[in-house]
Each structure stands twice: as C-alpha cells, then as structure tokens.
Amino acid sequence: MTTSPSSSTKPLVLDVRVPSQDLSYQVRVGSGLLARLGTEATRGREPGRAALISDTNVIKLYGTVARQSLEAAGLSVITRAVEPGEASKRPEVLLELVGELVAAGLGRRDVVVALGGGVVGDLAGLVAALFMRGIDFIQCPTSLLAQVDASVGGKVAVDLPGGKNLLGAFHFPRAVLIDTDVLQTLPDRELGCGLAEMLKHGALFSVEHFEQLCEHTEALYARDPVLLPRLVAISVALKAACVSRDPLELAGGGKGRVVLNLGHTVGHAIEAASGLALRHGEAVGLGLRAAARLSVAKGLCEPGLEERVVAALTALRLPTELDPWLHGEQGEAVQRVLCNDKKRAGATVTFIGLAGLGEPRTLPLPPAEILPLLRDASPR
Ligand SMILES: NC(=O)c1ccc[n+]([C@@H]2O[C@H](COP(=O)([O-])OP(=O)(O)OC[C@H]3O[C@@H](n4cnc5c(N)ncnc54)[C@H](O)[C@@H]3O)[C@@H](O)[C@H]2O)c1
Known part of the structure; x- marks a missing residue:
C-alpha cells in the first residue's frame, strides 16, 4: 500500500x-x-x-x-x-x-x-x-x-x-x-473500535457528530475518501478542544479531560473480564450504554438516552448486549475489576454520566454500587 x-x-x-x-x-x-x-x-x-x-x-x-x-x-x-x-x-x-x-x-x-x-x-x-x-x-x-x-x-x-x-x-x-x-x-472490526471512540466524542461534546456517525455508517465502513477524513477531523477537533483546556488532567469539578473517561469505567471492566473476547472499543460501546442507563437511574437525564445509545451502537455494527456482563460469573468478574479501578479517589470513582447528549456530568460513586445500580435499572 x-x-x-x-x-x-x-x-x-x-x-x-x-x-x-x-x-x-x-x-x-x-x-x-x-x-x-x-x-x-x-x-x-x-x-x-x-x-x-x-x-x-x-x-x-x-x-x-x-x-x-x-x-x-x-x-x-x-x-x-x-x-x-x-x-x-x-x-x-x-x-x-x-x-x-x-x-x-x-x-x-x-x-x-x-x-x-x-x-x-x-x-x-x-x-x-x-x-x-x-x-x-x-x-x-x-x-x-x-x-x-x-x-x-x-x-x-x-x-x-x-x-x-x-x-x-x-x-x-x-x-x-x-x-x-x-x-x-484496517480490518472492519478495528474500524468499529475507532467508531466507538468517535461516538463517545459525539456523546460528550456534539449531538451533531453523534448523529452524523450513525447516518454515515455505510460510507465510513466503505472508507469514503471525503467523509472519512472529514468525520475523523471533527472527532479529533472535539478531543483536541477538551485536552487543550486541561493538558495535564488537573482540572477539577468535571471540567477537564476526565470526562473523556465516559464509557470507560464499566467498559474497561468488561474488557478485562472478557479476556480476549471483546476489543477495547467494543467494550467502551457497552460502557456508553451503561453510562446512559446509570444517568437515567440517577435522575441526571430524561428516559430514552439508553435507547438512543443502543440505536447508535447498532447502526455502527457494535455489540449492544450489556446485561450478560452484569450477572453470574461474568458479573462477578466485572465487579472485581471495578473495585480495583485505578481512577478510584478514596472510596469513590469519578463516574462520567450524561445530562443528555453533549452534556457530560461527573458522578462520584462507590465502585461497588455501580453494578447493582445497572442491574436494578435494567429494562429487562
Ligand atoms: N494514549 C491515549 O490517550 C490512549 C487513548 C486510547 C487508547 N490508548 C491505547 O491504545 C491501545 C489500543 O490501540 P489500537 O486499538 O490501535 O490497538 P493496536 O495498536 O493493537 O492496533 C490494532 C491492530 O490493528 C493493526 N493495525 C493498525 N493499523 C493498521 C492498518 N492501517 N492496517 C492494518 N492493520 C493495522 C495493528 O497491527 C493491530 O494488530 C491500547 O493500548 C490503549 O491503552 C491510548
């Protein structure tokens, strides 16, 4: 090439x-x-x-x-x-x-x-x-x-x-x-992992970017020579604006780059618990679903956000099944990783939630509470 x-x-x-x-x-x-x-x-x-x-x-x-x-x-x-x-x-x-x-x-x-x-x-x-x-x-x-x-x-x-x-x-x-x-x-599966991170940038900073990704999935997987560079540049610009505000991740109060952890608290735990079964981006996609569910459960945002995230993951050909990771042996493995999260400050983790698309919020949560909250709020 x-x-x-x-x-x-x-x-x-x-x-x-x-x-x-x-x-x-x-x-x-x-x-x-x-x-x-x-x-x-x-x-x-x-x-x-x-x-x-x-x-x-x-x-x-x-x-x-x-x-x-x-x-x-x-x-x-x-x-x-x-x-x-x-x-x-x-x-x-x-x-x-x-x-x-x-x-x-x-x-x-x-x-x-x-x-x-x-x-x-x-x-x-x-x-x-x-x-x-x-x-x-x-x-x-x-x-x-x-x-x-x-x-x-x-x-x-x-x-x-x-x-x-x-x-x-x-x-x-x-x-x-x-x-x-x-x-x-790049294999399609790896491309999908990048799309999950782009979706995260949209969910954090731009509803328009979030929607454009879902609308243009076919063109993205076809590596469209015009759309792909344009959407990549938008996604990079969204991340760049965030890290420019807080280059060394020192900003408190959820104002800085800590929000880039959206989807990563639960996503990382699922990735680790899955062994080699799930790629990082795929697990982050499930983590985005978890963040949406928890945001609704905590009254941060209106109902309907989880469905929107699931529709986006489906459009982007990413895994959507969260609940199998919340129960039984898999749930226990996820719980173990969550409770060892290096981002834990004292007895809580800074969980990143959403008040809506484009509106990140921080939620200090004891790690042991995350999985039970997700189970209780399951739509099943
Ligand atoms: N520093 C940061 O801010 C930051 C942010 C996110 C992730 N990461 C790290 O990034 C890593 C994951 O990166 P990744 O998903 O790119 O994994 P990777 O580097 O393992 O690449 C994935 C696979 O794609 C192959 N590949 C890469 N480019 C290719 C191409 N153009 N054509 C064909 N094959 C190609 C690689 O050889 C590899 O097999 C993790 O270690 C994660 O911790 C760092």
Whole structure:
C-alpha cells in the first residue's frame, strides 16, 4: 500500500494548545500524508536521525513509504517493529527499544516516529519521553482508534502486571500526522473500535457528530475518501478542544479531560473480564450504554438516552448486549475489576454520566454500587 503526495488533497490542520508550556502541536488530517512524513519531521530543524517504531503488521504495509519519506528529507533512519498487540506495551519492550536507540547512537536532537495503532503510539511515545530525559516524537497513527483518540493528548504509557497504563507520562508529540488512506487496510472490526471512540466524542461534546456517525455508517465502513477524513477531523477537533483546556488532567469539578473517561469505567471492566473476547472499543460501546442507563437511574437525564445509545451502537455494527456482563460469573468478574479501578479517589470513582447528549456530568460513586445500580435499572 502506498500513499503519494500527488494523490493527496489539502490536509485539514488542527491546533492542540498546551497553554502553560511551549508545547502546542498541530494535527494534520488528510489523504496521502504519510508520504510527507519527512517534511514534517524536519520542519524547523536540521535533519538528524529518526527511530521509526512500528509493529510487524503495520511495518509491512507502510514501513517503506514512511522510511523513504524520512530518508528523502535527509534523515538517517533506524526501524524497529514490535509484535502487534497489547502484550508489547510492557516495560521489557520499552527498555529494549531505549537500548536500541542508545546502540544506534541517537541523541537529544533526534526524533522518534510512532507508526501504528495505539499500542505503538503509547509505547514509542514513552520511549521518546524517557530517552535522554525526553526527545521529540511524531505520531503517525494507523488505526482509527489511534487517529481519533490515542495519538492526541500526550498520554503515553506501558502496562504493568497490576494494570493498564500504570507506567506512563505526559509527553506531547511535536506533530500528529493522520493519513486516512491507511484505514483501507484496517480490518472492519478495528474500524468499529475507532467508531466507538468517535461516538463517545459525539456523546460528550456534539449531538451533531453523534448523529452524523450513525447516518454515515455505510460510507465510513466503505472508507469514503471525503467523509472519512472529514468525520475523523471533527472527532479529533472535539478531543483536541477538551485536552487543550486541561493538558495535564488537573482540572477539577468535571471540567477537564476526565470526562473523556465516559464509557470507560464499566467498559474497561468488561474488557478485562472478557479476556480476549471483546476489543477495547467494543467494550467502551457497552460502557456508553451503561453510562446512559446509570444517568437515567440517577435522575441526571430524561428516559430514552439508553435507547438512543443502543440505536447508535447498532447502526455502527457494535455489540449492544450489556446485561450478560452484569450477572453470574461474568458479573462477578466485572465487579472485581471495578473495585480495583485505578481512577478510584478514596472510596469513590469519578463516574462520567450524561445530562443528555453533549452534556457530560461527573458522578462520584462507590465502585461497588455501580453494578447493582445497572442491574436494578435494567429494562429487562
Ligand atoms: N494514549 C491515549 O490517550 C490512549 C487513548 C486510547 C487508547 N490508548 C491505547 O491504545 C491501545 C489500543 O490501540 P489500537 O486499538 O490501535 O490497538 P493496536 O495498536 O493493537 O492496533 C490494532 C491492530 O490493528 C493493526 N493495525 C493498525 N493499523 C493498521 C492498518 N492501517 N492496517 C492494518 N492493520 C493495522 C495493528 O497491527 C493491530 O494488530 C491500547 O493500548 C490503549 O491503552 C491510548
């Protein structure tokens, strides 16, 4: 698969502000952008060395175009590809990669390029954050989930045996290059996971985006060359506006990026309880349904929100069956994860609810109460 500048249209450019520090960056969204990676990596700097970090699936598809673009801009490139999947997001792989940067003689003025899904972005971003106390990195997200979510906001991490993303940092990319052409090769199931995160952005910040996603599902799965970049850019803009208001997740009172956890408290617990059965985005979709149900049960919003979320998940070809995860052995497994949630502050978790679409609210809740509330409010 190649992407060339000649096949590209003008990219949409979004600014992500990091106000307290001189760390703002631009996100470019469009067709054919991967072939312009070298230009991006050398913008305002002398060409030096680049560590292109990817996974073995993505490197086969896009490694050549990325590498050639970097080399054409005068960079000397080392390429490393990890095994695909969450298992690569661990400290051993992180240290191996840092060791390879040392062995290749990279220095403080060089750059790490993350080419892949959210696993590669999180891992390579943490490599860049730690190597020599932090060097530049560029995000080239290739899964829809990474394009609309993981690559924007500066959170980088690996997992520890005790939980996901427990060893991490904020390290803002110098630029994010979102080439929507690469979604042609992304399996539909992975595309659906990204759509779930886009739906979350709509539910949090824009009823219009929420509705557009449901209306254009066919075109999105067909990778429509006009609609896909446009809706990706809108979703990124919604997330970017949120993280720009609260770059380091310090804002209290539900005003900051904490609201991005919508659907993730229950979603993460279901994902963990499912073993490998559900992908992250699929579990987040069920978490959105749970958030809608709980919001109604707590009197935050009018009845009908859960039905709206279920209709949207159905339109986007995502799982909708929440109740099997609330009962029996599966329910017990979900409950165990909920009660170990790292986001627990004292005896409560900051559950994100909705007063309606586009109106996020925080609900401090004891984790042990979430599942019983969801069971009691079940429409069955
Ligand atoms: N940092 C953040 O703010 C943030 C936000 C959300 C998720 N995440 C993290 O992101 C990770 C999940 O990311 P993901 O869903 O992208 O998973 P992933 O990186 O494992 O990618 C999913 C699969 O798609 C393949 N793939 C990626 N792009 C492809 C393409 N264009 N064509 C064909 N195959 C392709 C990958 O090789 C992999 O097999 C999790 O570790 C999660 O914690 C981070």
